């Protein structure tokens with residue numbers, strides 16, 4: 001866990017806000033490991049929620065699974081559903097939502113699964129049980145409701161592949 005914290009720290013050089021959010025998140029995430037850790041971490045979970053969610057406007061729930069080396073640029077209005085899985089070396093930006101959808105029968109869908117080295121532009125919505133491959137760039141303002149292949153650049157609403165990268 002310390003290795004992950006150091007990697008996040010290095011990846012967010014000069015970005016004190018992202019560093020604060022990620023140290024808080026990594027500690028909070030330990031609460032999923034055991035019931036005892038959850039109980040010990042209750043004060044931290046409350047402080048994390050109030051500072052990061054209410055004051056900084058970033059909803060990164062402690063249950064979310066996120067690989068090391070996450071970058072958060074301009075962390076405003078960033079909302080991630082707690083069932084989301086994000087790989088390593090990914091980037092999140094402002095005004096982005098990663099979440100599920102509610103079907104007509106009232107049941108929620110699964111949340112997105114995002115691969116490694118995925119750079120998500122600003123104002124992006126990734127909704128539903130979609131899988132995003134590795135080495136992907138998602139253009140600003142994209143709406144993603146379908147799977148995205150690895151090694152691609154996608155953009156638009158609905159998002160489409162605009163390029164494949166080597």
Ligand SMILES: CC(C)(COP(=O)(O)OP(=O)(O)OC[C@H]1O[C@@H](n2cnc3c(N)ncnc32)[C@H](O)[C@@H]1OP(=O)(O)O)[C@@H](O)C(=O)NCCC(=O)NCCS
Nearest residue numbers: 074093120121122137138139140141142153154155156162
């Ligand atoms: C997606 C992105 C990486 C593509 O960059 P690129 O590889 O240089 O692509 P190009 O500028 O050559 O554009 C290729 C085509 O995709 C379109 N396109 C590019 N970005 C787009 C976007 N965000 N939404 C819709 N279409 C887009 C272009 O209009 C162009 O279409 P055309 O071939 O019909 O003319 C980039 O445009 C982008 O959106 N990056 C996000 C960065 C970001 O969020 N910055 C904000 C910082 S807070």
Ligand SMILES: CC(=O)OC[C@H](N)C(=O)O
Nearest residue numbers: 072073074092093094122
């Ligand atoms: C708003 C802006 O251009 O930010 C640049 C920043 N490096 C990013 O990619 O998020």
